[in-house]
Amino acid sequence: PLELTRRQFWKAGGALALAGALPARGHAATATSAPASLRLTAAPARASMVGDDHPATAVWAYGGSVPGPVLRVRQGARFRAVVENRLDEDTTVHWHGIRLPNAMDGVPGLTQPPIRPGARFTYEFTPPDAGTFWYHPHDNSLVQQGRGLAGALIVEEAEPPRVDRELLWVIQDWRLTRDAQVALGFGGRMEAAMAGRLGNTVTVNGRVPDDVPVRAGERVRLRIVNAATARIVALRFEGHRPLVVALDGQPCEPHEPVGGRLLLGPAMRADLILDMADRPGSRHAVIDGFHDRLAYELVALAYERGAPLREHALDASVRLPPNPLPQPDLATAERHELVLQGGMMGGMGMMGMRGAAWAINGMSMTGKGDTHMPPLLSLARRRTCVLSLRNETAWWHPMHLHGHSFLVLMRNGTAVAGAEWGDTVLVEPRQTVEVAFVADNPGAWMLHCHVMDHEVSGLMGVLRVA
Ligand code: C2O
Ligand code: CU
Ligand code: CU
Structure with a gap:
């Protein structure tokens, strides 16, 4: 309740000068x-x-x-x-x-x-x-x-898809005091072992957003970056049918968000193609409903009153040109399991070593990353690696790998449709997600949860590619 009331407090109290996007x-x-x-x-x-x-x-x-x-x-x-x-x-x-x-x-x-x-x-x-x-x-x-x-x-892209306008929404989540200052007390041990530090004020491009003006008939490319430290969003576009054309920057088969909501954990991005209808003067909310009972309007699309830009939807492909990603070879892949452990209700509670609340395969790298710890995995260069991320905890984890993009193969044993690439994958409580990538980039690469409190309290490790 804190989140919604605080947000309403700002809404009620503030003159919201700038458009949200x-x-x-x-x-x-x-x-x-x-x-x-x-x-x-x-x-x-x-x-x-x-x-x-x-x-x-x-x-x-x-x-x-x-x-x-x-x-x-x-x-x-x-x-x-x-x-x-x-x-x-x-x-x-x-x-x-x-x-x-x-x-x-x-x-x-x-x-x-x-x-x-x-x-x-x-x-x-x-x-x-x-x-x-x-x-x-x-x-x-x-x-x-x-x-x-x-x-x-x-x-x-050298040849981007044809759109009328591009919008960018960078989402951040803040815990503000009544005088609009960032509340101190980062790194609370309770929150670290739960969902992380959730704020009470969500901004888009640095402002508590007001309506986003749109024009009937226009085609918009909307880039969304979840730059929050802990907040997962599940966005529903009322009255619109956006097509997801890229995830984490990587083009995908254009599709409507699964279940009608675009799920973005911290660090995740999506590119959407949004065709505006012919509804001058109307207003349509974009709702974040990840926390069901705390659903709130993130922004709203407000149609200008002028004549529509065009009669029929733009007849141009929405597909993005492919990126030069190395294709995993599953037949020769090396397979590894990484088990995500800990958190409240997860056995280790908050009792771990050195403030650790979490672990990967029993190891807790904390703080800025203790580089004296042995790597979680050492991978042969140019080999395909299939990683099974098994979440034994009761919490969600957006797991991120540096230096590579991976193909998401399976969720709980079910094959993922289409080619879904990413650098961060949201792993549900008790879920196992399988990803594959070619370890073609030599060096020591971080793999960690992008809920910042989780990262610094143990959900972090290093993959070495040699
Ligand atoms: Cu965006 Cu290691 O992080
Ligand atoms: Cu996490
Ligand atoms: Cu990264």
């Missing part, structure tokens, strides 16, 4: 096109998230804004970013979902030294895949991301 290109002031080297500064800032008659929120921000600037690069073009740390603690930047060289992966102590306060680090890579990706710190992740450090990274 800016067209991606509307971010022009901050959008940057590589290859020119771009500068990205992580520093304290103030953000007006809940309306101008509330005090601004003290946040940590990339480029002074929450979320950070939308970074854009063409597929196959060189991307170069000089990151400057103006926080008073170490940080790094991780380019989530990009298949890049290990040294550019942004994991302190594992792939690079931390960027000290006042210091810089240059990241440089060529993204092989087009799609919707994002960036965030990988040092003191729960706090740094929880205070706002996150942004979208868009890799553009």
Whole structure:
């Protein structure tokens, strides 16, 4: 109940100035096109998230804004970013979902030294895949991301599908006090062993969203990034039938969301094609109903009153061009099981070592990642690996693998229809999910739950590809 009432409190109290969703290109002031080297500064800032008659929120921000600037690069073009740390603690930047060289992966102590306060680090890579990706710190992740450090990274196709407009929604979840400040007390042990730190204020592109203006008859490509630290969303588009055309940046068979709701755990992304109907003046909610009894309106699509853009839906393909992903060879695959353990009601409770609440195969890597621990798995380079993620816990875990994208093969023994690729897969309580990938990227790669409290309290490990 806290979440909904708080959210209503903001809704009731705030003058909601900005539309909840800016067209991606509307971010022009901050959008940057590589290859020119771009500068990205992580520093304290103030953000007006809940309306101008509330005090601004003290946040940590990339480029002074929450979320950070939308970074854009063409597929196959060189991307170069000089990151400057103006926080008073170490940080790094991780380019989530990009298949890049290990040294550019942004994991302190594992792939690079931390960027000290006042210091810089240059990241440089060529993204092989087009799609919707994002960036965030990988040092003191729960706090740094929880205070706002996150942004979208868009890799553009050479030939994108034809649409009238592109929208980007970066979702963040905040626990705010009554004076709109980020509540302290990150890393509560109870929450860490449960669903993680859920907030009371959900923002889209850094604002408690107002209506998103749309035009009858237009076709929109909507990119959604769940940049929340713990909140899973299940989005229902009232009065619309969106088609999912990519998951975690990777193109998929265009399909309507399973069961009518788009389920996105923390770190997960979806690209949707949304054909607007012919309903000038009407308003349609987009509802997050993941927590049934706490369902709330995330945003609403508000049709302008003008004449429709066109009479009939745009007759162009919605299919995205494929990315150059290595195809798993199941016949010669090596198979491994990773068992997710712990949490409340999970046996180890909160009694584990060094504040661990969770474990993978009995091992708990915590905090920033103890790189002296042996890797969970050592994989032969270029071999296909089939990973069985068996969730023995009573909680949901969006499990993420660095440096690779995987094909989701099975959920609880049932084959997954179509080719569903991802870098983060949401594993339900007591569910087993099987994924396959070619271990073609040498180095030490993190595998962890993207609920930040889970990650830092044991649901993390390293896969070594040699
Ligand atoms: Cu987006 Cu290791 O994380
Ligand atoms: Cu990642
Ligand atoms: Cu988890």
